[in-house]
Amino acid sequence: MGNYSAKLPSYKSLKGISERMLAEHLKLYNGYINKSNEIVDKLGSGTVDLSKSAATYSEFRALKLEQTFNGNGMYLHQYYFENLTEATSHIPDTVGAEITKNFGGFDKWKEEFVATGMAGRGWTVLGLNLEDGKLYNLLYDAHNIGGFVSLVPLLVLDVFEHAYFIDYGTNRKEYINAYLGLINWNVVEKRLEKAKKMHKVWTE
Numbered sequence: 001m002g003n004y005s006a007k008l009p010s011y012k013s014l015k016g017i018s019e020r021m022l023a024e025h026l027k028l029y030n031g032y033i034n035k036s037n038e039i040v041d042k043l044g045s046g047t048v049d050l051s052k053s054a055a056t057y058s059e060f061r062a063l064k065l066e067q068t069f070n071g072n073g074m075y076l077h078q079y080y081f082e083n084l085t086e087a088t089s090h091i092p093d094t095v096g097a098e099i100t101k102n103f104g105g106f107d108k109w110k111e112e113f114v115a116t117g118m119a120g121r122g123w124t125v126l127g128l129n130l131e132d133g134k135l136y137n138l139l140y141d142a143h144n145i146g147g148f149v150s151l152v153p154l155l156v157l158d159v160f161e162h163a164y165f166i167d168y169g170t171n172r173k174e175y176i177n178a179y180l181g182l183i184n185w186n187v188v189e190k191r192l193e194k195a196k197k198m199h200k201v202w203t204e
Contacts, residue, residue: 001044002037004074006030009081016178017084021166028162029081032073039067065144072143076123079156085184092189102135110180113137117159117176120146124159126188127151128195130202150202152195155188 006029013019042048043063053060091099096106103109109126116137117124123140130150140146157179164175 002040004033004036004040006033007078007082009084011084011086014084014086014182016167016175016182018167021164024166025077025158025163026081029074029077032070032077035066035070036074039063039070043067068144069142072140076125076140076143076153076156077158079153080158083155083184083187084179084182085187086182087184089183089185091185095185095189095192098135098192109137113157114173114176114180117157118173120159122146122158122160124157125151125153126155127153128192128199130195130199133196133199133203152191152198154191154195155183 006026008026009022011022013022048060048063050060052058055061091106099106099109103112113124113126116139120139121141122143122145125138125140125147126135127138127147128135128151129148130152131148135154136148136151138147138151157176159172159176164172168175
């Protein structure tokens with residue numbers, strides 16, 4: 001049975017993200033959770049005819065496609081809300097050093113991260129690749145389109161129009177700049193520490 005549940009943020013709004021904008025965004029997040037549970041329940045019900053599975057169309061194919069779409073929609077939103085804060089958050093030395101090592105400096109990383117956010121239709125993710133241990137800014141055009149399968153998300157930015165349109169209209173760059181001032185770098189640091197441990201185990 002599907003038992004996914006929402007991990008809601010403690011804040012109701014943030015500087016640059018209104019209460020209404022966040023409330024509408026959270027509705028979408030909860031929708032992905034509900035659909036993920038529905039899909040898991042349907043797949044486990046025994047009512048789906050696996051013998052009719054086909055790439056052209058089948059109920060099983062549709063369920064498996066939407067399982068990743070809704071599942072990634074759920075997790076990416078969760079990581080997005082978790083890595084935001086209105087409290088002052090400075091970049092820890094460990095994160096800064098890793099960014100400099102991989103991108104040549106914070107400003108170069110920021111420039112590429114913003115450019116990736118402007119280029120994408122869905123998500124921008126700074127993550128650590130388990131295969132080579134390097135950091136990448138990757139573009140996910142949809143929840144389940146793009147990125148590396150071996151990427152551990154460290155920082156997640158939602159650039160779907162629903163993430164900013166109420167507050168910013170078509171001015172996505174202004175939204176991204178506001179987002180950059182809300183990053184919870186302590187969360188990023190914890191994710192980085194875990195990802196580096198995972199990389200070590202993954203490549204043993």
